[in-house]
Amino acid sequence: MSKDIFAKRSRSMLMILLLAIALYAVSSLIVNFKAGTALSSIPMACVWLVKNFLPSARAIKYLPYIFEKLVQTILMSVAATSTAAVFALLVAVLGSRATGINKPMKAFARIIASFFRNLPLVAWAMILLLSFKQNEFTGYLAIFFTSFGYLTRSFMETIDEAAGGTIEALTATGASYFQIIFQGVIPMVSSQLISWLLYMIENNVRDATLVGLLTGAGIGFLFDLFYKRFMYDVAGTVTLFIVAVVICLELLSNKIRRMIL
Amino acid sequence: MLQVKNVSKTYENGRKALYDISFDVSPGEFVSIIGPSGAGKSTIMRGINQLIPITSGEIVFDGQNVALASKAELRRIRRRIGMIFQHYNLVYRLTAVENVLHGRLGYKSTLSGVLGRYTEQEKEEAFLLLQKVGLEDFAYARCDQLSGGQKQRVGIARALMQHPSLILCDEPIASLDPQSSETVMTYLRDVTKQIGITCLVNLHQVEIAIAYSDRIIGVKEGRVVFDGAPGELTGERIAEIYHANPQAVGEETA
Numbered sequence: 086m087s088k089d090i091f092a093k094r095s096r097s098m099l100m101i102l103l104l105a106i107a108l109y110a111v112s113s114l115i116v117n118f119k120a121g122t123a124l125s126s127i128p129m130a131c132v133w134l135v136k137n138f139l140p141s142a143r144a145i146k147y148l149p150y151i152f153e154k155l156v157q158t159i160l161m162s163v164a165a166t167s168t169a170a171v172f173a174l175l176v177a178v179l180g181s182r183a184t185g186i187n188k189p190m191k192a193f194a195r196i197i198a199s200f201f202r203n204l205p206l207v208a209w210a211m212i213l214l215l216s217f218k219q220n221e222f223t224g225y226l227a228i229f230f231t232s233f234g235y236l237t238r239s240f241m242e243t244i245d246e247a248a249g250g251t252i253e254a255l256t257a258t259g260a261s262y263f264q265i266i267f268q269g270v271i272p273m274v275s276s277q278l279i280s281w282l283l284y285m286i287e288n289n290v291r292d293a294t295l296v297g298l299l300t301g302a303g304i305g306f307l308f309d310l311f312y313k314r315f316m317y318d319v320a321g322t323v324t325l326f327i328v329a330v331v332i333c334l335e336l337l338s339n340k341i342r343r344m345i346l
Numbered sequence: 347m348l349q350v351k352n353v354s355k356t357y358e359n360g361r362k363a364l365y366d367i368s369f370d371v372s373p374g375e376f377v378s379i380i381g382p383s384g385a386g387k388s389t390i391m392r393g394i395n396q397l398i399p400i401t402s403g404e405i406v407f408d409g410q411n412v413a414l415a416s417k418a419e420l421r422r423i424r425r426r427i428g429m430i431f432q433h434y435n436l437v438y439r440l441t442a443v444e445n446v447l448h449g450r451l452g453y454k455s456t457l458s459g460v461l462g463r464y465t466e467q468e469k470e471e472a473f474l475l476l477q478k479v480g481l482e483d484f485a486y487a488r489c490d491q492l493s494g495g496q497k498q499r500v501g502i503a504r505a506l507m508q509h510p511s512l513i514l515c516d517e518p519i520a521s522l523d524p525q526s527s528e529t530v531m532t533y534l535r536d537v538t539k540q541i542g543i544t545c546l547v548n549l550h551q552v553e554i555a556i557a558y559s560d561r562i563i564g565v566k567e568g569r570v571v572f573d574g575a576p577g578e579l580t581g582e583r584i585a586e587i588y589h590a591n592p593q594a595v596g597e598e599t600a
Contacts, residue, residue, distance in 0.1 A: 254435035254501075257395055258508055259425030259452025264459035268448060272437050 138321030147319050151307060155326055158303035162289040165225045169232035170282050177240035183248045184270055198241065201234025206292050210299045219301035227296050228289050239281045247274050276345045283338035291331050347373045347544055348394070348512060353403030355389055363389040364568045367403070376535060376545045378555035381565035382588055387548040390565070391514045395427045396420055408511065425452025428505025432517035434497040438490035442481060442500045445489055446472040449507025475503040479533050495526025502534055513538060515547040519554070531558050552584055
């Protein structure tokens with residue numbers, strides 16, 4: 086009997102492997118993708134990248150400008166994410182299984198969250214571009230909307246998971262709804278909420294670059310500008326700064342996380 | 347002080363948890379409810395303070411039918427009924443004394459409760475209660491740093507902070523080692539006897555029920571099958587409640 090199970094396991098492993106190979110073969114045949122050519126072009130591409138994108142002496146001239154836009158982008162992301170978090174918490178409390186007021190409200194909150202979350206950031210940016218034109222506010226809104234959706238969902242799940250026992254206990258003491266939320270639920274989940282918020286800020290600083298490309302603001306705009314003028318060395322410098330900032334942010338938020346846990 | 351009259355409960359999924367349960371509890375009594383898992387012990391507890399609404403019957407607490415109470419009345423009833431949980435249900439990120447103060451929320455206006463504004467008198471009482479359960483050195487410790495037994499004693503202090511006339515304990519020692527179980531049960535009995543609070547306790551451990559209670563109620567499959575003094579609870583009666591022979595019960599609860 087047990088032998089059968091092992092034989093079955095290895096048979097299904099083999100099946101999965103074959104299926105993956107077949108899927109790859111069929112799809113690359115359809116789109117005419119040749120792995121050989123793609124792989125052989127990698128060394129050449131790397132050489133080109135190093136030759137053109139490495140920062141050069143003239144990039145130093147643009148440093149103050151890069152810095153200004155970088156700070157602008159970071160602050161915009163932080164602002165958009167924090168305001169989104171406030172609204173997300175409100176909707177999450179009203180819509181969580183554990184703390185929601187009634188069934189329609191719970192359903193409504195879930196639909197809202199899923200709508201805002203499932204529309205990609207770039208799609209938001211392009212839609213908003215039409216009505217708000219190219220400026221920083223468009224980027225702010227795009228990031229606000231996606232963060233709002235994502236955070237609402239995460240907050241709701243955190244509350245569902247963590248707060249059940251607390252709610253039961255405080256209900257039994259005769260506490261009212263708002264007392265339970267503020268004295269029990271929020272203290273219980275606050276560190277996890279902050280952890281989500283930090284993750285979202287990290288993510289958004291990275292994504293803000295992409296949004297800036299579309300909305301013509303912040304560091305993304307700068308990259309686009311240099312790139313389209315064939316000033317690849319300066320564009321490379323911009324990229325390096327973005328990478329550095331994102332890494333610093335991650336280190337910082339890990340530190341904060343350790344402090345609050 | 348508490349009358350449970352012909353109470354039945356059917357859950358929304360159609361499962362029947364309680365069939366026509368009736369018993370009375372007199373003031374100051376320490377009553378244990380024993381019975382196998384799924385017998386309906388927790389449902390009885392939660393019916394009394396309406397964390398779970400009952401399907402039919404009457405639960406009269408201090409002359410008031412709990413099942414018919416309005417929302418505001420229910421709040422006033424609940425604040426006079428303390429509750430202690432198997433998994434403590436504290437706010438673990440707050441300190442012990444803050445958790446004890448939560449026992450006052452039912453007496454506060456919504457706003458001052460939301461803001462956590464307590465009077466000096468209430469704070470002093472919270473420290474006093476922590477002293478009473480032997481946790482005076484842990485008043486400022488965060489609850490996730492306490493041991494299981496200590497958490498449960500914070501739970502007891504929180505219940506006492508409500509100035510209850512009845513305390514419901516839902517499996518208070520099911521997650522504790524024998525040593526802490528004894529400590530928690532001793533504190534529970536001594537403190538409630540001292541203040542004259544009625545205590546209704548769900549228990550898995552028959553020996554502990556016999557050792558600590560004034561009276562024992564045996565529940566099986568949603569019905570009361572035993573109601574009497576610990577002395578009347580013979581091996582035979584225990585076997586009846588647990589559906590097994592007396593020797594096996596001894597092993598199970600050891």
